[in-house]
Amino acid sequence: MDGMIRHGLWIFGAAALALGGAVVVRAQTSERSVWSGVYTAEQAERGKVAYAENCAACHGDTLAGIDVAPALVGGGFLNNWNNTSAGDLFSRIKTTMPLSAPGSLSGRTVADIEAYVFQANAFPAGTLPLPPSQPMAAGIKIVPKPAG
Structure with a gap:
């Protein structure tokens, strides 16, 4: 179970990092x-x-x-x-x-x-x-x- 929790946290962390990176890229490239x-x-x-x-x-x-x-x-x-x-x-x-x-x-x-x-x-x-x-x-x- 401990390995499963770590795996779930890793997936959650990777998803959050990917989403956060996309937001940063969007903010940097958006032109007003x-x-x-x-x-x-x-x-x-x-x-x-x-x-x-x-x-x-x-x-x-x-x-x-x-x-x-x-x-x-x-x-x-x-x-x-x-x-x-x-x-x-x-x-x-x-x-x-x-x-x-x-x-x-x-x-x-x-x-x-x-x-x-x-x-x-x-x-x-x-x-x-x-x-x-x-x-x-x-x-x-x-x-x-x-x-x-």
Whole structure:
């Protein structure tokens, strides 16, 4: 009987491990888009303040772009970032902005600014904030609004 119990526990453990592994693989490979609520409204409000302090001088108060600084809203933004990820945008902001002090913004500030950009593009807010690091945001795709 002792061997039978061990065998049953082994089978149960193997099944739990297999199921758990499948869940982890699914979580790692599932992609979300900016249309699935990837930032919070509070985060976007913080981002609006940070944008005014760090970005508006070049990209404009309305995010429409000025001179060579590209638009961060509308068709121009979507054309530039279509089928990339929130992680790609995070990395660009984090490493190259602001132009006067590249790399000076914290991860949280970058995520907040990115949330504000998403809000300005009418991507819906959700219940969880946009993550403050490139790898964590890499699975969030920037894509046009789905049809329907």
